[in-house]
Amino acid sequence: MLKLIAKRMGLMVVMLLGLAVITFTVANIAPGDPARLAAGPDANQEMVEQIRVERGFDRPLPVRFVLYIEQLLNGDFGTSVYTGRPVAKDIAQFLPATVELVLFSISIAILLGVPLGVIAAVRQNRPIDHAIRLLSVSGVALPMFWLGLMLQWYLALNLDLFPLGGRLGIFSDVPEPITGMISLDAVLRGQFAVVGEALWHMILPATALSLPALAAIIRVNRAEMLEVLGRDYVTNARAQGIGPWRIIAVYSLKNAILPTLAMIGLRFGWMLGGTVLVEGVFDFPGLGLYAAKAAISSDFEPIMAVTLTLGAAFMLINLVIDLLYAVLDPRVRNQI
Amino acid sequence: MDPLLDIQNLSLVFDTFDGTYHAIDDVSLSLKPGEALGLVGETGCGKSVLTRAAFGLVPSPPARITQGSVKLDGMELLGLSDRALRQVRGRQVAMIFQDPMTYLNPVFKVGTQLVDAIRAQHGGAIDRKAAREIALDMLEKVHLPNPLRQFESYPHELSGGMRQRILIAMALAARPKLLIADEPTTALDVTIQAQILDLMAELVDDMNLSMIMISHDLGVVAQVCSRVAVMYAGKIVEDAPIRDIFDSPLHPYTQGLLGALPHPFRPADDLESIPGNLPDLLDPPPGCRFAGRCTYRRPECTVPISLENVEPGHSVACVLRPGEAATTDSATKDLNHA
Numbered sequence: 001m002l003k004l005i006a007k008r009m010g011l012m013v014v015m016l017l018g019l020a021v022i023t024f025t026v027a028n029i030a031p032g033d034p035a036r037l038a039a040g041p042d043a044n045q046e047m048v049e050q051i052r053v054e055r056g057f058d059r060p061l062p063v064r065f066v067l068y069i070e071q072l073l074n075g076d077f078g079t080s081v082y083t084g085r086p087v088a089k090d091i092a093q094f095l096p097a098t099v100e101l102v103l104f105s106i107s108i109a110i111l112l113g114v115p116l117g118v119i120a121a122v123r124q125n126r127p128i129d130h131a132i133r134l135l136s137v138s139g140v141a142l143p144m145f146w147l148g149l150m151l152q153w154y155l156a157l158n159l160d161l162f163p164l165g166g167r168l169g170i171f172s173d174v175p176e177p178i179t180g181m182i183s184l185d186a187v188l189r190g191q192f193a194v195v196g197e198a199l200w201h202m203i204l205p206a207t208a209l210s211l212p213a214l215a216a217i218i219r220v221n222r223a224e225m226l227e228v229l230g231r232d233y234v235t236n237a238r239a240q241g242i243g244p245w246r247i248i249a250v251y252s253l254k255n256a257i258l259p260t261l262a263m264i265g266l267r268f269g270w271m272l273g274g275t276v277l278v279e280g281v282f283d284f285p286g287l288g289l290y291a292a293k294a295a296i297s298s299d300f301e302p303i304m305a306v307t308l309t310l311g312a313a314f315m316l317i318n319l320v321i322d323l324l325y326a327v328l329d330p331r332v333r334n335q336i
Numbered sequence: 337m338d339p340l341l342d343i344q345n346l347s348l349v350f351d352t353f354d355g356t357y358h359a360i361d362d363v364s365l366s367l368k369p370g371e372a373l374g375l376v377g378e379t380g381c382g383k384s385v386l387t388r389a390a391f392g393l394v395p396s397p398p399a400r401i402t403q404g405s406v407k408l409d410g411m412e413l414l415g416l417s418d419r420a421l422r423q424v425r426g427r428q429v430a431m432i433f434q435d436p437m438t439y440l441n442p443v444f445k446v447g448t449q450l451v452d453a454i455r456a457q458h459g460g461a462i463d464r465k466a467a468r469e470i471a472l473d474m475l476e477k478v479h480l481p482n483p484l485r486q487f488e489s490y491p492h493e494l495s496g497g498m499r500q501r502i503l504i505a506m507a508l509a510a511r512p513k514l515l516i517a518d519e520p521t522t523a524l525d526v527t528i529q530a531q532i533l534d535l536m537a538e539l540v541d542d543m544n545l546s547m548i549m550i551s552h553d554l555g556v557v558a559q560v561c562s563r564v565a566v567m568y569a570g571k572i573v574e575d576a577p578i579r580d581i582f583d584s585p586l587h588p589y590t591q592g593l594l595g596a597l598p599h600p601f602r603p604a605d606d607l608e609s610i611p612g613n614l615p616d617l618l619d620p621p622p623g624c625r626f627a628g629r630c631t632y633r634r635p636e637c638t639v640p641i642s643l644e645n646v647e648p649g650h651s652v653a654c655v656l657r658p659g660e661a662a663t664t665d666s667a668t669k670d671l672n673h674a
Contacts, residue, residue, distance in 0.1 A: 232438040238393060239433075240453035240506060241426020244418070254443050329443055330490040 001326070005319070012315045016308060017069075023307040024065050032298040038081050068304070078301030082294055087305045090290060095309065096180025097167060098279070098286035102271050104183075104199070105206040109213035110264060114257070116214075117221025122248060124226060132218060139215025144274050148208035148281035155204065162204050165283035168197055205282040209274050213267035220263045224256035231255075258329055265321035269314040338410065339366035340546050341390075341514060346404030348389050351397060355618045359385050361570045361625075363404075364643065367514070372540060372547045374557030374578070376593065377567035380614060383550045386567070387516045391429055392421040409513070426457035430507035434519040436499035440491035447471065447487035450506055457510035474505035478535060497528040501535065508539060515540065515547045521556060533559050554597055558582070563649075566590045569614050569625040572643060576650040586652040589626045624654065632656055 035052035036043070043051075052058050056067060071078065077087035120132040156162045167182055168174060175185040175194055183202075186194035228234065229252055237247050275288030283289070287306055294302035326333045348360040360382050367373050375383045388394050390406045390413065406413040408428060413421065425431075433439045441449055450471035451464055458467075468487075475483035478501040491499060500520065507515065517536065521529040537560050540547050551557050557564055557578070564581045566574040566589065574587040585591045595608035612629035615621055621628065623638040630637070636655050643651040 232433060232435060233441040235393065236431075236433060236439040236503070236506075237441070237449075237453070238422075239391075239425055239431040240456055241422040241424075242452055242456040243422065246452070246456075251441055251444070255441070330445075331442060331492050334492075 001323075004326075005323075008319050008322070012312070012319075015315060016311055019311045020069065020072075020304070020308060021065070023304055024068065025061070027298075027300050027303050028061055028064075030298065034298065034300055037298050072308075077305040080294065080299055080302045082297045082299045082302070087302050090302065091287065091305055091309055093180070094285060094287045094290045096177075097182075097284065098272070098275050098288055099313075100181035100183060100198075101202055101205060101209065101275065101279070101284060101286060102268070103181075104202050105210040105271055106213060106264065106268060108206055109210040109217055109267065113214045113217030114221050114253075114260065117218045117260070118225050118248060118253060118256075120218065120222040121225030121229060129222075132222075136215040136218040139211040139213075139218075142211065144208050144212060145277040145281055147211060148205065148278050151204045151208060152281060163201050165201075165205075165281075167201055167285060168194070169201075172197055201284075205278045205284050208281070209271055209278045212274075213264075213271060216263050216267055217260060221256060221260045224259050225252060228252045228256045254328060258325060261321055261324055261328075265318045268317045272310045272314060339407075340369045340371075340409060341365075341367040341548075342405075342407040343386075343390060344405045344407075346386070346390070346406065347402045348385065348394070349400050349402055351400060352618075358617050358620050359399075359570050360389065361620070362642065363567075363570070363572050365565055365572060365575070367546055367548060369513070369546055370544060371563060372549065372561045374554075374561035374564040375548055375550045375567060376552065376554055376557055376564055378552055378614070381567045382570040383567050384518050387431075387518065387548060387550060391425050391431075391516075392416070392418070393425070393431075422456070423459060426453070427459075427510045428512050429514045429516060430510065430512040431516045431518065432500070432503050432507045432520050435523040436496050436503055437491075437523065439503055440499055442491055444490075445487075446489050446491060446494070446502055450474070450487070450502070450509070453506045454509045470509055471505070474509045475502070477508075477539070478502070478505045480505075496524055497531065500524060500528075500532055504532075504535065504539070508543060508545075511543060513546060515545045516550070517547060518550045519552070520549070522551070522553070529556075536560060554581070554593060566593065569620065570617060571625055571653065573626065573654065574652045575643060576647075576652075580647070580650050586646065586650070586656065587626075587654045588630045588632055588656070 033048075035048050035055065035057045038055060039048045039051045056064060059067075075088075077091070079085070080087050080090055083090055116132050116135070120129045123129050151162075152164060156164045163169065172194060173191065175182065175189040175191050178185050178188050183195050183198040186192070186198060225248075229248075234247060234252060237251050242251070272288075275284075275286055276292050277288070278284070279286045279288035280292050287309065291303065291306040293299075294306065343363060343365045346360055346363045347358070350357040350359055363382075363386060365373075365375075365386075375387070377383050385394060385399075389399065389401060392413070401414060404414070408424060413424060416424070440446065447468070451467040454467040454470050455462060455464070462470075472483050472487060475486055480486050480498060480501055486494065486498065486502065494502070504520075515536075520536065521532050524532060533556065536547075539545065540560070547560070549557055549561055554564070562578055564574075564576060564578050565572050566581070566587065568589050574581070574585065574590045576586075581590060582594065585594055589610070592608065592610040596610065598607060610629055615625050615628055621638065622640055623636075624630070624641055627633050627637040634655060641653050641655065643653045645651045646657065
């Protein structure tokens with residue numbers, strides 16, 4: 001087990017390096033003069049050239065890449081032109097909000113998706129199965145940002161049921177940060193009214209963010225359950241007189257959940273990417289919004305840092321998923 | 337003596353996209369207490385479906401029982417609620433299946449599965465500890481080398497023979513009256529097959545079980561059963577004591593099966609195959625379902641025919657009578673030339 005973790009960590013470093021190469025290249029061949037942006041609109045040509053030399057923008061790309069990696073290894077993510085602050089500080093501030101939103105969203109997707117998948121499989125081709133299929137097809141078909149806008153327009157603006165955006169109302173008592181995740185901090189500080197408000201603010205963005213994942217989880221779990229329910233060991237369990245509830249929720253689900261778990265890992269990555277859109281719609285001050293603003297202003301170092309952070313998060317999540325696989329399936333456990 | 341299991345005129349169809357598939361047609365079969373019956377026939381003839389349907393193990397839809405009755409110890413099983421059927425299945429009727437590799441759940445320990453099954457068999461009336469005692473006791477009874485260790489194992493850590501022993505232990509833990517063994521040795525290699533058959537014979541004797549052994553192998557059936565029912569295309573075509581089946585088979589299909597039996601002193605190219613294929617059960621012929629492949633086909637074979645008692649304990653569904661057909665050897669020769 002420890003060997004696997006060590007191996008995967010080593011692999012992660014390699015993958016992050018690959019990710020860095022790609023992002024670095026794309027960010028640098030994108031149009032826009034980083035020196036001019038850094039210098040600001042009022043700078044004259046001389047100042048721009050000065051900054052170009054100062055920041056090393058005049059050097060060849062591979063050299064700059066090596067220098068950048070060296071800088072990263074020293075723990076320096078650089079400075080954001082847009083916020084004027086160290087990127088590391090920005091990320092420390094915005095990452096918890098995104099983590100909170102994504103965890104909330106994936107929880108919704110799992111807690112609804114797995115049972116709905118099971119119900120759809122058990123009631124295959126009955127009305128409830130068709131209703132669930134409608135939900136899962138919509139989830140695949142509707143774009144996140146559009147869904148976000150519609151939810152915001154109808155439920156928040158027209159019906160005034162939910163806040164339009166943000167993490168908390170302006171008059172709320174923001175809990176002293178511990179984790180940076182407001183709802184968790186509020187629980188830890190005992191400010192339970194704030195917990196509710198923070199969750200309330202997350203419902204619409206989380207709905208938009210989780211629907212595609214929910215759809216995917218339902219579809220995979222339904223298909224897997226259908227297959228597992230036809231397996232011989234289920235027949236045997238039935239022949240022993242074991243009750244349907246235990247056969248479905250324990251004997252079958254523990255088998256069917258394995259491929260679903262892989263799907264959950266993938267969807268985590270999609271969600272991290274989706275925050276760029278959804279946080280923009282709901283003005284949710286997280287990493288996605290930060291990345292979007294950095295991208296619009298060609299703010300190179302934040303883009304790199306956000307990409308690497310989200311990449312590392314995705315890889316860690318998939319490592320956790322693989323370990324969960326081993327916990328659930330003894331055959332996998334024996335192999336590692 | 338009243339029969340333990342009495343199936344009367346059972347018919348079952350599958351509703352498919354292509355139409356109605358007549359899987360079981362007007363089958364009657366009864367089993368006396370303590371009797372070991374072999375149910376023989378080729379793949380797809382309905383032998384597994386018949387025994388599963390009798391105890392509510394065939395999902396409906398697509399399956400649909402159209403007529404008949406199934407009585408266990410005088411109690412009608414068709415139409416029982418799912419809950420009541422579960423009680424019957426766990427406690428009175430035990431089943432073991434063909435492929436021990438796939439009939440144990442791969443992600444639970446053997447012990448957990450045994451304990452769950454035993455608790456279900458007792459309707460939840462015993463606690464896990466008592467069930468564990470029964471389980472370990474049963475593992476010993478099926479001669480597993482190290483019951484405590486096998487109890488803590490996952491299925492993939494055990495061999496096929498061990499898994500089949502575990503499935504037998506699981507099935508018999510409730511001390512059922514009837515054991516349905518659905519090709520229990522087909523997936524095992526020959527030496528293990530012999531061991532498992534010995535074990536089953538021993539347990540049947542020990543626990544005073546009645547048994548239906550489903551197989552496509554008359555040789556296997558001959559080792560443990562005293563009576564044989566031969567099925568073809570969803571119908572029982574012959575039902576007789578095991579000696580009679582080997583000595584004086586009446587139905588041409590039974591004769592064909594015997595001709596297809598490998599024999600240690602006969603070269604393999606001497607094996608007879610029965611020409612032709614199973615009839616289309618979406619639209620079965622009205623009369624004898626074997627007529628299309630039969631050497632002795634007559635005009636009256638298109639009229640529906642049912643099992644008739646021709647000798648004590650020997651029934652056959654064929655217009656041929658003893659003496660009318662040639663003996664096994666010449667019959668198979670004829671089939672070969674057909």
